[in-house]
Amino acid sequence: MNPKIIxxxxxxxxxxxxxxxxxxxxxxxxxxxxxxxxxxNFLPLQGSAxxxxxxxxxxxxxxxxxxxxxxxxxxLAFCLGLMMDVGNVSILGQHALAYCVMVYFAxxxxxxxxxxxxxxxxxxxxxILLIMQISLVLIALLNDAIFPGWHFFLASLTGxxxxxxxxxxxxxxxxxxxxxxAL
Amino acid sequence: METTxxxxxxxxxxxxxxxxxxxxxxxxxxxxxxxxxxxxxxxxIAVVIHPLQQLAHFPAQMYDRxxxxxxxxxxxxxxxxxxxxxxxxxxxxxxxxxxxxxxxQLRKLLGAVKQIxxxxxxxxxxxxxxxxxxxxxxxxxxxxxGHQHNIQAGQIVVDDKGIIGQITRVSLWASxxxxxxxxxxxxxxxxxxxxxxxxxxGAGKNNELELRYLSVNTDxxxxxxxxxxxxxxxxxxxxxxxxxxxIDRNPADTFAHIIGTPIAxxxxxxxxxxxxxxxxxxxxxxETSDIESKNN
Numbered sequence: 001m002n003p004k005i006i007x008x009x010x011x012x013x014x015x016x017x018x019x020x021x022x023x024x025x026x027x028x029x030x031x032x033x034x035x036x037x038x039x040x041n042f043l044p045l046q047g048s049a050x051x052x053x054x055x056x057x058x059x060x061x062x063x064x065x066x067x068x069x070x071x072x073x074x075x076l077a078f079c080l081g082l083m084m085d086v087g088n089v090s091i092l093g094q095h096a097l098a099y100c101v102m103v104y105f106a107x108x109x110x111x112x113x114x115x116x117x118x119x120x121x122x123x124x125x126x127x128i129l130l131i132m133q134i135s136l137v138l139i140a141l142l143n144d145a146i147f148p149g150w151h152f153f154l155a156s157l158t159g160x161x162x163x164x165x166x167x168x169x170x171x172x173x174x175x176x177x178x179x180x181x182a183l
Numbered sequence: 184m185e186t187t188x189x190x191x192x193x194x195x196x197x198x199x200x201x202x203x204x205x206x207x208x209x210x211x212x213x214x215x216x217x218x219x220x221x222x223x224x225x226x227x228i229a230v231v232i233h234p235l236q237q238l239a240h241f242p243a244q245m246y247d248r249x250x251x252x253x254x255x256x257x258x259x260x261x262x263x264x265x266x267x268x269x270x271x272x273x274x275x276x277x278x279x280x281x282x283x284x285x286x287x288q289l290r291k292l293l294g295a296v297k298q299i300x301x302x303x304x305x306x307x308x309x310x311x312x313x314x315x316x317x318x319x320x321x322x323x324x325x326x327x328x329g330h331q332h333n334i335q336a337g338q339i340v341v342d343d344k345g346i347i348g349q350i351t352r353v354s355l356w357a358s359x360x361x362x363x364x365x366x367x368x369x370x371x372x373x374x375x376x377x378x379x380x381x382x383x384x385g386a387g388k389n390n391e392l393e394l395r396y397l398s399v400n401t402d403x404x405x406x407x408x409x410x411x412x413x414x415x416x417x418x419x420x421x422x423x424x425x426x427x428x429x430i431d432r433n434p435a436d437t438f439a440h441i442i443g444t445p446i447a448x449x450x451x452x453x454x455x456x457x458x459x460x461x462x463x464x465x466x467x468x469x470e471t472s473d474i475e476s477k478n479n
Contacts, residue, residue, distance in 0.1 A: 035235070042235055042236050043239045044240055044312070044315060074204050082228055083231065089321050092214070092224065093215065097208035097212075100208065104197050139212070145320040146387045
């Protein structure tokens with residue numbers, strides 16, 4: 001048996017050891033970020049802005065699941081989903097289930113995702129957002145709704161573009177401050 | 184005895200948790216759609232998110248206010264315009280009054296049963312659309328008036344052109360409007376041109392209504408105006424609902440395929456008017472008097 005040739009480039013320690021080590025987030029910070037995300041989701045937009053608006057709650061939920069999974073859990077995702085359902089006047093439990101599915105995939109893939117940089121993470125996050133939206137559509141279709149058209153999934157696309165900026169913003173307060181006394 | 188140290192304990196795995204919450208949300212959905220055992224659940228959550236919704240509504244409100252401030256420079260013009268408008272409307276109103284008296288007299292001559300009061304409800308409440316859902320599946324919106332403002336389920340919501348929908352759920356400070364484009368919502372209507380009566384239902388799509396079960400040879404044309412007929416006592420009569428936009432008469436089908444476009448800005452208004460409930464109509468005045476006379 002040939003020993004597998006290990007691609008040194010791919011496994012160089014810079015790739016995954018170079019990433020920032022984040023301080024554990026305070027609970028109030030997590031809570032604040034999710035409240036702001038809910039606020040952004042409730043903005044009364046109309047027309048194409050409404051179609052293109054990414055699901056901020058889903059993105060910030062994913063950020064916490066990938067980076068600090070002990071801070072948020074599926075129960076929180078479930079509660080946020082219920083709030084979205086009531087705000088959206090949709091079936092009670094529709095967003096809740098979709099968010100739980102999303103958190104499940106985020107928890108499974110979080111170690112893998114952490115290996116990549118923010119820009120490389122974005123398409124994979126987009127895939128998870130797409131799964132979330134597909135489950136939303138499936139639930140609605142089971143309830144005799146009419147398929148909303150493919151533009152419904154544009155929100156996942158904008159979510160891909162928003163992932164890096166949102167993650168960067170959420171990371172800022174978690175970065176360890178440079179110690180002036182250090183060598 | 185539990186020997187695992189605190190640090191290693193994680194609780195059930197992700198899949199187990201997902202299964203639990205999936206089951207929970209399926210139960211909730213079934214409850215919400217079919218059984219409705221806990222109707223208080225939704226208003227309770229609505230109260231929790233209301234401050235956030237109110238806050239999210241604030242930028243739009245600020246925008247309106249700033250716009251109104253700049254608009255106030257044209258107040259004189261607007262005042263003149265409104266005065267002219269008032270005069271012309273006044274003239275029409277006077278004619279309407281004359282017609283009403285004439286109508287009453289003619290009815291008296293014909294010996295017709297006393298007409299149901301045709302006046303559309305007087306006490307109406309202005310409301311603002313708090314939130315239009317992103318969700319393309321639900322044709323419902325949230326208004327910023329609720330129980331506290333004496334709103335009741337069943338009231339009709341209109342804008343300056345026609346009917347928008349009907350209030351179906353009321354929480355403390357907000358209420359839900361089911362739009363006329365909702366798939367499960369119907370409005371009794373009447374064609375203005377020939378007073379043909381029917382019921383129009385939502386098509387479940389944006390800006391589309393459906394006239395179902397009208398036979399292929401029905402006298403209906405494109406651009407016919409459809410107004411509420413007032414039958415059923417929920418909608419006051421005479422308010423514009425839709426315009427017929429497409430008719431597809433396929434002789435192979437029993438019914439014509441008739442599509443209408445709502446006249447009111449169902450999906451683009453900010454301010455709407457909630458009409459007060461239409462007073463309940465006595466079942467059949469002639470019959471009741473008959474029974475009374477029999478009893479006497």
